[in-house]
Amino acid sequence: MTFTDELRKENDDIYQLIFNHPFVQGIGKGELPKQAVEHYIKADFEFLNAFVQVYSIALSKSTNREDMAYFHEQIQFTLYDEVQPHLNFSDYIGVRFEDLQGHPLPPSGDHYIKHMLYHANMGSLGETLSALLPCPWTYLEIGQELIKKYQPTKDHPFYKWIHFYAESGHETEQMRKRLDAFAANASTEEKLRMKDAFRKSCQLELAFWEMSYTCEEWPSNKAVTQ
Numbered sequence: 001m002t003f004t005d006e007l008r009k010e011n012d013d014i015y016q017l018i019f020n021h022p023f024v025q026g027i028g029k030g031e032l033p034k035q036a037v038e039h040y041i042k043a044d045f046e047f048l049n050a051f052v053q054v055y056s057i058a059l060s061k062s063t064n065r066e067d068m069a070y071f072h073e074q075i076q077f078t079l080y081d082e083v084q085p086h087l088n089f090s091d092y093i094g095v096r097f098e099d100l101q102g103h104p105l106p107p108s109g110d111h112y113i114k115h116m117l118y119h120a121n122m123g124s125l126g127e128t129l130s131a132l133l134p135c136p137w138t139y140l141e142i143g144q145e146l147i148k149k150y151q152p153t154k155d156h157p158f159y160k161w162i163h164f165y166a167e168s169g170h171e172t173e174q175m176r177k178r179l180d181a182f183a184a185n186a187s188t189e190e191k192l193r194m195k196d197a198f199r200k201s202c203q204l205e206l207a208f209w210e211m212s213y214t215c216e217e218w219p220s221n222k223a224v225t226q
């Protein structure tokens with residue numbers, strides 16, 4: 001069993017909680033509260049900006065051209081290709097994508113990006129990839145699970161979103177290959193840090209869906225004073 005096979009197995013409990021989350025199931029059913037979708041897009045736009053910054057830190061730590069080219073390619077994917085699923089969601093709620101940008105991240109999203117930035121700044125490249133891997137991997141499996149369960153046709157409101165991620169296997173494969181190579185040379189202590197970073201990212205993926213579904217906000221006295 002490879003290191004990333006082990007990670008997947010040890011975190012299956014969280015993967016199942018993600019697949020069964022009402023937001024994720026709502027994507028499959030083609031029915032979601034518009035406010036929740038709006039909350040998600042606003043947060044995810046900012047989340048992807050942070051993701052690009054983390055990739056840039058990883059790129060700056062790369063010591064060979066193959067890794068540099070890989071991180072460069074992933075930055076392009078995140079900046080340009082991942083706009084497609086966001087446009088699918090913004091069409092659904094009838095709001096221009098440009099109007100959903102520049103909003104501060106709610107607590108769970110903020111926690112998630114700071115977790116990734118922590119590992120990128122304080123840890124090895126292997127540790128950084130461990131914190132990043134649940135992003136493409138959980139989304140790939142969400143897409144695949146939703147196709148299996150709902151078999152969406154072209155008239156499904158989230159057909160593009162589901163197919164985009166179900167067909168993003170290349171991103172996960174590439175990242176797994178790199179992480180397995182780093183793990184092969186890592187000490188026991190480093191591997192424990194990698195496992196901790198991976199599990200927390202799985203948990204924060206789940207928290208991100210919950211944050212969107214409940215329209216989570218920072219605590220304030222706004223509701224009392226209005």
Ligand SMILES: Cc1ncc(C[n+]2csc(CCO)c2C)c(N)n1
Pocket residue numbers: 044047048051074077078082134135136139168171205208
């Ligand atoms: C909260 C959240 N988690 C994961 C993704 C999916 N995702 C983020 S970056 C990336 C590309 C990896 O190279 C993928 C597939 C998302 N959009 N939002």
